Amino acid sequence: MLLSMLMLAAPTGLGDGQGVHGCPNERASEVDARFVEQGTARKCGLGITLFGLELSVGGEKCFPVRYHYPAHQVCNGEHGPGQFCAWEADLSVGEEHCACSRLGVLGTGITLPECVCTEVNGGTVEDFGTENCAIPPWAREPQPGGSL
Amino acid sequence: MSSTRLVVTLCGLPGALLVGAWLLHSAADESSAVEVSALSASSAPLVSLAQPVAEQRARATAADAPLTQERATLLSDGALVGLLIQVQDAYVHGDATQLESVLMRLIGSPAQAEAILDWLLHVDPDREGPACRGALTALEAAISSYDRARARFGDAGVALVHRILDALPLLPESLRARTIAMLQGVEGPDGPVLDLRFLRKVLALRSEHPDESEQFVPLLAAMNGAILDPHQREDFQRLFIEGAEDPLLVKVALNSLLGTDPTTYLPLAEELMQRHPADERLKSSIAQAIAVSAPVEAATRSLSRIAEDSQYEAFAALGSRSGAGDAAAREYNELLASDLNPIGRKMLVSSMRGERDEVLIGIARLDPDPRVGLQAALTVSGRGPVAAGRVTELRELYAASGTGQPSRARGGAAMVAENVLLRSEGAARRAAQDWLCEIVRDPTRSEKERLDAYARAKRWMPPGSFVGVAVGSRILE
Numbered sequence: 361m362l363l364s365m366l367m368l369a370a371p372t373g374l375g376d377g378q379g380v381h382g383c384p385n386e387r388a389s390e391v392d393a394r395f396v397e398q399g400t401a402r403k404c405g406l407g408i409t410l411f412g413l414e415l416s417v418g419g420e421k422c423f424p425v426r427y428h429y430p431a432h433q434v435c436n437g438e439h440g441p442g443q444f445c446a447w448e449a450d451l452s453v454g455e456e457h458c459a460c461s462r463l464g465v466l467g468t469g470i471t472l473p474e475c476v477c478t479e480v481n482g483g484t485v486e487d488f489g490t491e492n493c494a495i496p497p498w499a500r501e502p503q504p505g506g507s508l
Numbered sequence: 509m510s511s512t513r514l515v516v517t518l519c520g521l522p523g524a525l526l527v528g529a530w531l532l533h534s535a536a537d538e539s540s541a542v543e544v545s546a547l548s549a550s551s552a553p554l555v556s557l558a559q560p561v562a563e564q565r566a567r568a569t570a571a572d573a574p575l576t577q578e579r580a581t582l583l584s585d586g587a588l589v590g591l592l593i594q595v596q597d598a599y600v601h602g603d604a605t606q607l608e609s610v611l612m613r614l615i616g617s618p619a620q621a622e623a624i625l626d627w628l629l630h631v632d633p634d635r636e637g638p639a640c641r642g643a644l645t646a647l648e649a650a651i652s653s654y655d656r657a658r659a660r661f662g663d664a665g666v667a668l669v670h671r672i673l674d675a676l677p678l679l680p681e682s683l684r685a686r687t688i689a690m691l692q693g694v695e696g697p698d699g700p701v702l703d704l705r706f707l708r709k710v711l712a713l714r715s716e717h718p719d720e721s722e723q724f725v726p727l728l729a730a731m732n733g734a735i736l737d738p739h740q741r742e743d744f745q746r747l748f749i750e751g752a753e754d755p756l757l758v759k760v761a762l763n764s765l766l767g768t769d770p771t772t773y774l775p776l777a778e779e780l781m782q783r784h785p786a787d788e789r790l791k792s793s794i795a796q797a798i799a800v801s802a803p804v805e806a807a808t809r810s811l812s813r814i815a816e817d818s819q820y821e822a823f824a825a826l827g828s829r830s831g832a833g834d835a836a837a838r839e840y841n842e843l844l845a846s847d848l849n850p851i852g853r854k855m856l857v858s859s860m861r862g863e864r865d866e867v868l869i870g871i872a873r874l875d876p877d878p879r880v881g882l883q884a885a886l887t888v889s890g891r892g893p894v895a896a897g898r899v900t901e902l903r904e905l906y907a908a909s910g911t912g913q914p915s916r917a918r919g920g921a922a923m924v925a926e927n928v929l930l931r932s933e934g935a936a937r938r939a940a941q942d943w944l945c946e947i948v949r950d951p952t953r954s955e956k957e958r959l960d961a962y963a964r965a966k967r968w969m970p971p972g973s974f975v976g977v978a979v980g981s982r983i984l985e
Contacts, residue, residue: 389786391788391818392788394788394789394792394818396792396820396821397821398796398821398824398825399824399825399828400699403693403695405693406599406602406604406607407604408604408607408608408611408649409608410608410611410612410615410649410653411653411657411660412657413653413656413657415649415652415653415656415695416652416695417599417607417645417648417649417652418599418645418648419693421692421693425821425824427820427821429788429818436785436786437785449919449956450879450882450919450920452923453817453818453820455820455890472600472602478930479930480886480889480890480926480927480930480931481886481890481923481924481926481927482820482858482886482890483817483820483854483858483883483886484817484879484882484883484886484920484923485817485818486817486879
């Protein structure tokens, strides 16, 4: 079903150019880098037995997934006389998959539980920039578009 | 055993403090035992301190600590500090056996654990760092074990948490933050101990101490779940209204309200998000609450409506729920049929981790928006190992996406290839290495793209792989 819908939609194409007629007087707005944890955290604590019960004490909290968003710019309608906000690049969003693991402390022979993560490129955020409306269209960088 | 009165100096401040409230469990500690059965709160001399807060702390301790029969035999302050340092020492050395042994002497009964809290109320955390860390570990172990062993300890775990919450405003700020972090991490038999049972207490703390109220917000983080009590429902409604711009408060309130009344609160949540377009943390909190707590179908529609490409955590949470895969596929189909909302489609695809490779590669090939296509390729390559044949398919897909001008559609190829290197081995990894090398050497690509691919490739390639390769004016190796 999903694939058949795709077959129907494919020829239509979509452009995502700015399509500016006149100057929008908008500049790009800064968005700080951000780090977000997701899921139910486990504690990478030391496993002990008290009163006949197994429990874990101390240790850092370890979320199963963490995302790193790079600092970037977006078009949020911020006023910029004589300017427009334009796409510049797709930046990678880091996606870390984490789990508790025992790691050795260098030179001591001691192992302690720690949250160990492996990162992949989980997605992208669009990074925009501010362009000057006075630059004629033929002098601008080509705008992106088209399917893969 | 004789009564002993200890005169000590704590926190670098002069004063006589009657200390000790330490039960003994082992004969080895008998020599350091102090009998305090003759004392009462009114007769106990208090520390004479210059700071009003410190005085308040001292008075609170004397007044709050009931001298039960169980606490008749107590450890001296020095013996307690010694054991707390042993706790910390055993912990940092990963010595579980030693830790168990010391903890049994420190928290064998709930009264002993309360006495550790009393000690913390008087201590200077800068001077007694290791003992303070040991005390927090001991309190964590006490709460966790009492709460798990209810048949033996009754509600002692809950009572201890209440006492610690009461004591929080009296603790020095650095110690307060660490104590809050400790409370957040304590786990009982059913998950975090700090659950809805303590909602009223935490809300009361916030209202009674408005200057410190922000510090208490993390205590609410784990208070999720169905609201059975109408008073709790009112509490959450108040929290939602009061904390409308605090990301964590909004998330906590919505987590409960969306689960019980999505019809009312889903539109309110979406509206709140639209009112704060530049507040990334608030928007993330709202999206996560919707993803986790609203019914799956409604959450899927809502999230795709308000989708932004900085909400991966929300879509990942949605994707992990039962039935979310089908709901996401249905929503994606509807949006695709009407050629609408490419960002919504892109984020829905990010949640499709359970979808078959063929479907995700089909989306990468056929969705008319390159952002959606790239997301599908990243989802399939980043969720786990792929077969070498899939790498070839993805590479051909990107090769067919246009040459000449730098194209956005081609720009993500290096990220996809790097995902394969990170997640796959063997033939798939070798295919990804070849692909990245091709991008680095491809003169039809922009310098930026080629240098980005080189940065991703070099840790996976043997030295000398790019000898003599020039990108613009730069010779790579």
